[in-house]
Structures are given as C-alpha cells and as structure tokens.
Amino acid sequence: MVDQLSAVFAALADPTRRAILARLRDGEATVAELAEPFAMSQPAVSKHLKVLEQAGLITRTRRATARLSHLRAEPLRAARDWLGDYRAYWRESHDRLDDLLTELQEKDT
C-alpha cells in the first residue's frame, strides 16, 4: 500500500475493522475487549488492529500487560475530503432517478 488514502479506504473496507473503530469512540480498549463481540480468534483481531494502526487510524499504548487501542480519527478527514469532491455529482442533476425522488420529496415537504 503506497499512499495513505488507499490504506485508509482499505482499512474501512472490512466490517470488523469498522466495528472496532466504532467501539473505540467510547474510549480506549484492550485487545480482549475489542475481540469479545466477534466470533474470531485473538490473533485475527490483532491483525485487524495492525491494519488500523498502519492506516494511522489507531494508536497503541501499554498499561501493565494490556495493550490499549485509541481511536485516531484524523485520517478519516482526508477520506471525507476526497468524497466531498463528488458531492455535486450526487446532489446536482446527474442522476435522473435521484432527481425525480428529490423532487417528489420536496413536494411532500
């Protein structure tokens, strides 16, 4: 993986990793805590955490024998910025079905 943006999108392409990020919004967590919701071995979760770390989406610290993961959402901003360049193409009149639905909704309002 060469570029940061590709790494971030690739990290987000896995539902397990998205769930881990969602969990980390509630605060730091140990590997065992993060693994608990999944029907998956501990090393599998460790691998996911490594992917997230390499994409810059988490940082990790130690506390006693535990390794704590912390959300680092900053790279998500770049991803969101990239998507923002396409805003006009789903808002403006580039998809006729979309336009139709939008018009109908606006008449409802």
Next chain:
Amino acid sequence: MVDQLSAVFAALADPTRRAILARLRDGEATVAELAEPFAMSQPAVSKHLKVLEQAGLITRTRRATARLSHLRAEPLRAARDWLGDYRAYWRESHDRLDDLLTELQEKDT
C-alpha cells in the same frame, strides 16, 4: 463482499479506480479513453470497471461498438455519511497532538 459499504470502500482503496472516477466527472468515457492514462493493459482496466460497477459507482451503456461508463456517485454519499459519524473525533479534543497543533495555529491567527 457482503455489504454495499464494504464494496464501496474496497473500490476506493485502489488509486487507479479513484482516478477513473475522477475522470468520469468530466463525463462518460470509453474503456480505451479510461485506459489511456495508465501503464496497464485493457483487460486490467476492464476489471477495475467491473469492480466499480459492482460497487454501484458506475453504470454502463453501449454506443456502437463502444461501452460507455458513467459516474454514479450516489453510493459515495453513504460512505461520506459513515465518515461523518467520526467528525467529532477529529474536531474535538480526542487527539492530544492535534490539539496542540490546533492551539498553536490559533495563537498564530
């Protein structure tokens, strides 16, 4: 690939595919036109287009012997919405280094 969101993020994880989407903002294009900027065979580009089509990010029509690709940005909205849930985590004080930099910048201003 089970869910739509994973398919979209996976599609965006490749720089070639992101470049193809960017090109399609200028309007529909043939496979040959899309392949032109890349040091890559035509079947390789056809495969990328298939990935984009299955993610719902392009639609395809025929015109004579040519197959035209059209941008369909709508699924990008869902991706952007997902990222939006993390907005607070890069804006608010969850990253100490970020906070520091933000403070320094604000002092500059």
Next chain:
DNA sequence: CGCCTCCATAACCATTTCGTTCTGAAACCA
C-alpha cells in the same frame, strides 16, 4: 522466583486481488 495474564508473532492455508496474454464476440463499415 515462578506462575499467570495479555497479547504478538510464526507458520500455515484458502481465497481474493491485481496484473498478464490469448482469444473471441458484437457491432459497425466497405
């Protein structure tokens, strides 16, 4: 010290991804 807990790494396997070359189908053109 010796054990226990927490977790990373190694080794392995199956599948997917990303590229290639070769081939042939579909639609137009002379």
Next chain:
DNA sequence: TGGTTTCAGAACGAAATGGTTATGGAGGCG
C-alpha cells in the same frame, strides 16, 4: 460477406488478505 474496432472473458501467476493453531515474551502478582 468479410474485415476492423472495441471490449469482455478465460486462463494463468504472484502477492495480499483474512482466517486458523501453536508458541513464547513482557509485565504484574503471590
């Protein structure tokens, strides 16, 4: 009809991905 252009699909290979089990190291605790 026969040739040409445009592109998709098959077949293949290398590397990455996502999972497993087995192992062992680092750091507290009795």
